[in-house]
Amino acid sequence: MASSFTRLISSRNTAALLASLGAGTMATGFLMSENGPLAADKKTKLYPPSSDFPDLRKHNNCMAAALTPAIYAKLRDKVTPNNWTLDQSIQTGVDNPGHPFIKTVGCVAGDEESYEVFAELFDPVIKDRHNGYDPRTMKHPTDLDSSKITNAVFDENYVLSSRVRTGRSIRGLSLPPACSRAERREVERVVVTALAGLKGDLAGRYYGLGDMTEKEQQQLIDDHFLFDKPVSPLLTCAFMARDWPDARGIWHNNEKTFLIWVNEEDHTRVISMEKGGNMKRVFERFCRGLKQVEHLIQERGWEFMWNERLGYILTCPSNLGTGLRAGVHVRLPKLSQDPRFSKILDNLRLQKRGTGGVDTAATGDTFDISNNDRLGKSEVELVQLLVDGVNHLIECEKKLEKGQDIKVPAPITQFRK
Amino acid sequence: MPFGNTHNKLKMNYSSDQEYPDLSKHNNHMAKVLTPEIYENLRDKETPSGFTLDDLIQTGVDNPGHPFIMTVGCVAGDEESYEVFKELLDPVIEDRHGGYKPSDKHKTDLNPDNLQGGDDLDPNYVLSSRVRTGRSVRGFCLPPHCSRGERRAIENLSIESLDLLDGDLKGKYFALKNMTEEEQQQLIDDHFLFDKPVSPLLLASGMARDWPDGRGIWHNDNKTFLVWVNEEDHLRVISMQKGGNMKEVFNRFCTGLTKIEGLFKERGHEFMWNEHLGYVLTCPSNLGTGLRAGVHVKLPNLSKHDKFGEVLKRLRLQKRGTGGVDTAAVGGVFDISNADRLGFSEVELVQMVVDGVNLLVAMEKRLEGGDSIDDLMPEQK
Numbered sequence: 001m002a003s004s005f006t007r008l009i010s011s012r013n014t015a016a017l018l019a020s021l022g023a024g025t026m027a028t029g030f031l032m033s034e035n036g037p038l039a040a041d042k043k044t045k046l047y048p049p050s051s052d053f054p055d056l057r058k059h060n061n062c063m064a065a066a067l068t069p070a071i072y073a074k075l076r077d078k079v080t081p082n083n084w085t086l087d088q089s090i091q092t093g094v095d096n097p098g099h100p101f102i103k104t105v106g107c108v109a110g111d112e113e114s115y116e117v118f119a120e121l122f123d124p125v126i127k128d129r130h131n132g133y134d135p136r137t138m139k140h141p142t143d144l145d146s147s148k149i150t151n152a153v154f155d156e157n158y159v160l161s162s163r164v165r166t167g168r169s170i171r172g173l174s175l176p177p178a179c180s181r182a183e184r185r186e187v188e189r190v191v192v193t194a195l196a197g198l199k200g201d202l203a204g205r206y207y208g209l210g211d212m213t214e215k216e217q218q219q220l221i222d223d224h225f226l227f228d229k230p231v232s233p234l235l236t237c238a239f240m241a242r243d244w245p246d247a248r249g250i251w252h253n254n255e256k257t258f259l260i261w262v263n264e265e266d267h268t269r270v271i272s273m274e275k276g277g278n279m280k281r282v283f284e285r286f287c288r289g290l291k292q293v294e295h296l297i298q299e300r301g302w303e304f305m306w307n308e309r310l311g312y313i314l315t316c317p318s319n320l321g322t323g324l325r326a327g328v329h330v331r332l333p334k335l336s337q338d339p340r341f342s343k344i345l346d347n348l349r350l351q352k353r354g355t356g357g358v359d360t361a362a363t364g365d366t367f368d369i370s371n372n373d374r375l376g377k378s379e380v381e382l383v384q385l386l387v388d389g390v391n392h393l394i395e396c397e398k399k400l401e402k403g404q405d406i407k408v409p410a411p412i413t414q415f416r417k
Numbered sequence: 418m419p420f421g422n423t424h425n426k427l428k429m430n431y432s433s434d435q436e437y438p439d440l441s442k443h444n445n446h447m448a449k450v451l452t453p454e455i456y457e458n459l460r461d462k463e464t465p466s467g468f469t470l471d472d473l474i475q476t477g478v479d480n481p482g483h484p485f486i487m488t489v490g491c492v493a494g495d496e497e498s499y500e501v502f503k504e505l506l507d508p509v510i511e512d513r514h515g516g517y518k519p520s521d522k523h524k525t526d527l528n529p530d531n532l533q534g535g536d537d538l539d540p541n542y543v544l545s546s547r548v549r550t551g552r553s554v555r556g557f558c559l560p561p562h563c564s565r566g567e568r569r570a571i572e573n574l575s576i577e578s579l580d581l582l583d584g585d586l587k588g589k590y591f592a593l594k595n596m597t598e599e600e601q602q603q604l605i606d607d608h609f610l611f612d613k614p615v616s617p618l619l620l621a622s623g624m625a626r627d628w629p630d631g632r633g634i635w636h637n638d639n640k641t642f643l644v645w646v647n648e649e650d651h652l653r654v655i656s657m658q659k660g661g662n663m664k665e666v667f668n669r670f671c672t673g674l675t676k677i678e679g680l681f682k683e684r685g686h687e688f689m690w691n692e693h694l695g696y697v698l699t700c701p702s703n704l705g706t707g708l709r710a711g712v713h714v715k716l717p718n719l720s721k722h723d724k725f726g727e728v729l730k731r732l733r734l735q736k737r738g739t740g741g742v743d744t745a746a747v748g749g750v751f752d753i754s755n756a757d758r759l760g761f762s763e764v765e766l767v768q769m770v771v772d773g774v775n776l777l778v779a780m781e782k783r784l785e786g787g788d789s790i791d792d793l794m795p796e797q798k
Contacts, residue, residue: 051566055594055630082427087564094627174427180471181438182431210439236620243478246439 049073052087054094061106062317063093066124080117084110084178089118092238105129105318108238110178112171112305112313125317126310130375131414133321140311140321143378144291146284152387154277158394159328160366163273164286164383166323167266167314169305170297175315176240176265184247187267194296195251195260202289204253206262209245225250227264240265240315257282258289266314266323279328279390283383311375321375326386329355332393333365334400340408344396347411348389349373369393376414385412425461425469433457436471438478445490446701447477450508464501468494468562472623473502479621489513489702492622494562496555496689496697510694510701514759523695523705526762527675529668535771538661542778543712544750547657548670548767550707551650551698553689554681559699560624560649568631568647575646578680579635586673588637590646593629609634611648624649624699641666642673650698650707652677661712663774667767695759705759710770713739716777717749718784724794728780731797732773733757753777769798 053072056064067090075086093106107125109115115122115135123135133140154162169175170190173183192206207216220226229244230236252259261269270293272286294304305313311321335341345352353368371386396406428436437456440448451474459470477490491509493499499506507519538546553559554574557567576590591600604610613628614620635644645653654677656670678688689697695705719725720736729736737752738745746752753774755766780790 047564047566047570051569052564054565054627083425091626094630095625180428180431180436182428182435185435186431237626241479242475242621243438 049076052076054090056094058097059093059106060098060100061093061096061104062125062128063090063106063121064098065128066121071120075118075120078117080111080113082111082113082174082178084114084174086118086121088177088239089114089121092234095237096234104234105316107317108177108240108315109175109313109317111174112169114175115310115313115317122317126320126375129318130321131373133376135309138376139308140375141378141381142306142311142322143380144287145380146280146287146383148380149280149283149383149387151391152278152280152283152383154279154328154330154390155394156277158332158397159277159330159390161273161275161329162277162279162282163271163328164279164283164324164326165269165271166286166290166325166379167269167312167319168290168293168323169267169313169315171303171305173267175267176263177238177315181243181246184243184263188247188249188262190297190300190302191260191262191268191293192249192251193300194293197296198253198289198292201255201285202253202258202292204251204258206249206251208247208249210248220250223252223256225252225256225259227261230265235265238315258285260293265316266319277328279326279383279387283326287379319374322377322379322382323374324379324382325370325374326383327353327368327370328386328390329366330369330390330393331364331366332397335393335397335406336365336367338396338400338406340406343408344393344406345369345389347409348392349385349412350389350393425463425471428471429461433460436460438474440478442481443477443490444482445477445480445488446509446512447474447490447505448482450505450512455504459502459504462501464495464497466495466497466558466562468498468501468558470502470505472562473498473505476618476622480618488618489700491701492561492624492699493559493697493701495558496553498559499694499697506701510704510759513702514705515757517760519693521760522692523759524762524765525690525695525706526764527671528764529664529671531764532664532667532767532771534664534775535667535767536662536664538663538712538771538774539778540661542715542781543661543774544715545657545659545713546661546663546666547655547712548663548666548708548710549653549655550670550674550709550763551696551703552652552654552674552677552707553697553699554651555687555689557651559651560647561622561699565627565630568627571651572631572633572646574681574684574686575635575644575652576633578677578684579644581680582637582673582676585639585669586637586642586676588635588642590633590635592633594632604634607636607640609636609640609643611645614649619649622699642669644677649700650703663710663712663767663771667710671763703758705757706761706763706766707758708763708766709754709758710767711737711752711754712770712774713750714753714774714777715748715750716753716781719777719781719790720746720749720751722780722784722790724790728777728795729753731795732776733769733798734773 049072050069053069079085088110089107092108098104126133126135170187173187230241235241248263250261257272257274259271270290272282274282312323314320314323349372350369351372355366355368369390371382373382392409399406433453433456437453463469472494473491476492482488511517554571557563557571579590582588591604614625619625632647641656641658643655654674656666656673658666696707698704698707733756734753735756739747739750739752755770757766776795780793783790
């Protein structure tokens with residue numbers, strides 16, 4: 001390959017000759033006008049897709065599993081209407097080979113259109129990540145009617161806190177990997193203006209990351225609200241930490257039960273939370289807040305990114321659909337010691353994390369338990385799954401306390417056909 | 418393909434003010450020089466390969482800097498960056514390189530015979546001697562901007578050329594992604610191995626993309642001549658050995674560089690160079706010679722003297738710890754090297770180091786004997 005390459009660029013010999021004759025600037029002139037600074041179009045001819053195909057042999061992420069030389073060749077020279085490219089989408093997956101046990105996604109969207117323009121890559125990635133969900137044939141249900149949820153007030157001897165989070169993107173503006181500073185500031189402006197219109201128990205305040213006082217910062221840390229510049233290479237390699245902390249901030253209501261992160265990993269992350277086990281109220285506030293914010297931005301001519309194939313569009317394909325993670329911090333001292341714990345969680349379509357969030361270890365017997373799925377089931381379905389699951393776990397814990405045996409529940413089916 | 422946030426035309430939908438970075442907490446050369454006017458003039462421009470102003474300054478926007486250390490805050494994506502964005506880069510260069518003007522000419526001198534002395538720095542004090550520089554291959558984008566195809570092409574070209582070196586320069590290439598555990602350990606023990614950058618200054622510029630694809634280390638069998646491929650620059654070339662024979666180190670450096678340049682030319686490639694900026698490298702701080710010539714030298718007494726800093730300044734030298742930039746000195750041993758890169762030739766800079774280190778050692782000996790060094794104080798070079 002090296003020799004065919006050198007044949008391709010042998011026309012540089014003229015320039016080299018000129019240079020060796022001591023005509024330095026002449027050679028520069030020759031190269032600059034002829035083939036020195038390769039214009040982008042000349043470069044695509046000189047470097048066929050095969051020369052640019054990433055080395056993914058040591059990689060274990062959804063992108064690496066899905067990307068073939070054929071797909072790469074087809075998509076490499078395409079751009080979204082915002083000029084975002086395939087190489088930019090996959091950079092994070094190329095730079096982070098992954099972990100043998102944890103399969104990361106390995107690609108991000110730069111804008112809403114990425115999921116279309118690069119569908120040949122994103123569709124198999126989505127299928128891999130979301131249990132076989134096929135965006136070409138399936139529809140994603142959206143349901144934010146919290147009145148449908150039942151049995152969602154947990155035993156507070158076990159459940160210490162309840163939380164629901166999701167993300168929302170503003171249609172027409174590029175996503176965090178791709179956005180320019182002006183676009184990011186526009187996201188901030190649109191969202192903060194809308195949030196200023198929230199009233200009653202949702203009335204609150206915005207704290208720009210770059211402008212907050214020491215005191216405000218400390219308060220936000222104490223409340224566990226503050227987010228910091230990403231350090232994970234999964235995120236930094238996806239270009240989302242550029243220009244930090246410009247146009248990033250945290251909004252929360254006065255009661256500290258409804259919180260919005262602006263321009264962190266997504267345009268917005270929306271969180272409803274409170275101490276105790278009243279998931280019903282948490283989800284009710286979540287839905288009400290989301291609907292009000294949506295209404296407020298629509299009044300100004302904006303809307304959220306959404307379509308019926310993929311639901312709510314977010315930066316990471318893992319958050320498509322509902323983008324929803326509903327969870328509790330729950331004490332399960334006996335159940336967590338039982339060898340069947342993991343299997344029970346699996347069958348209930350739940351996951352466990354430490355109380356510090358993803359990739360943390362549990363402290364003591366308290367776990368963060370939340371739904372595994374994001375896409376293919378509605379918000380109501382996922383929250384009900386979480387509620388039923390947590391109730392079941394608490395029942396198991398109580399049984400084990402009494403010395404009774406427990407059964408592993410049957411696995412929940414994947415998709416509504 | 419262009420890397421990074423290059424959808425320039427989209428940004429033009431917003432006004433220059435709306436896009437202008439917030440540099441209020443910043444302390445780097447780029448932040449000192451950039452104004453809204455310059456930003457407005459340059460933001461719709463691109464080099465032929467698609468590198469833009471925002472690509473250039475991203476690292477400086479993301480890294481506000483340090484109140485005491487002045488970083489550069491911008492990088493080039495290709496040779497043409499220095500032309501297309503000269504309105505910003507000329508004042509950055511002037512600021513960084515001691516008043517070097519856009520009309521100044523830089524002299525290149527890689528003739529080791531022009532170096533006076535340098536073969537007898539006192540080995541009781543001078544533990545090792547080293548000269549390094551960088552080279553960029555004309556026609557390719559630089560590390561912040563190059564595609565995988567380009568980076569691999571540079572690697573292949575380098576391997577082909579370096580494989581033809583013979584005599585005491587004969588050596589071997591170790592690709593970062595293929596090396597065995599044993600090879601890796603050996604390179605670490607020899608202090609040759611470079612690793613994926615962790616400094617946010619480098620990461621924010623995009624030069625660590627696709628690591629370790631296309632990166633590697635070549636060294637001669639004698640372990641005195643070393644080439645890094647596709648780290649912070651296309652090539653970093655290093656000549657080094659134990660002891661104080663800087664002349665021999667510089668001889669090998671010049672011979673090796675000249676040979677490598679010839680081998681590249683045989684393959685139809687030349688190094689990026691022009692008579693104003695000398696050798697063109699990724700970071701504006703390395704323009705001109707890109708040369709850092711230095712020694713590890715024991716100066717336990719002199720380093721405690723209150724005139725140490727002043728002496729170094731007058732000699733146009735800088736000190737670092739023996740771990741390199743941003744490390745502390747251990748056991749009174751310092752890394753002493755030339756502070757300048759541009760506006761002086763290679764020979765002139767190495768001469769400054771040779772003469773300067775000789776003087777520092779003489780001062781150290783005086784202080785050992787309890788005598789004063791006042792009469793040895795040098796003039797400002």
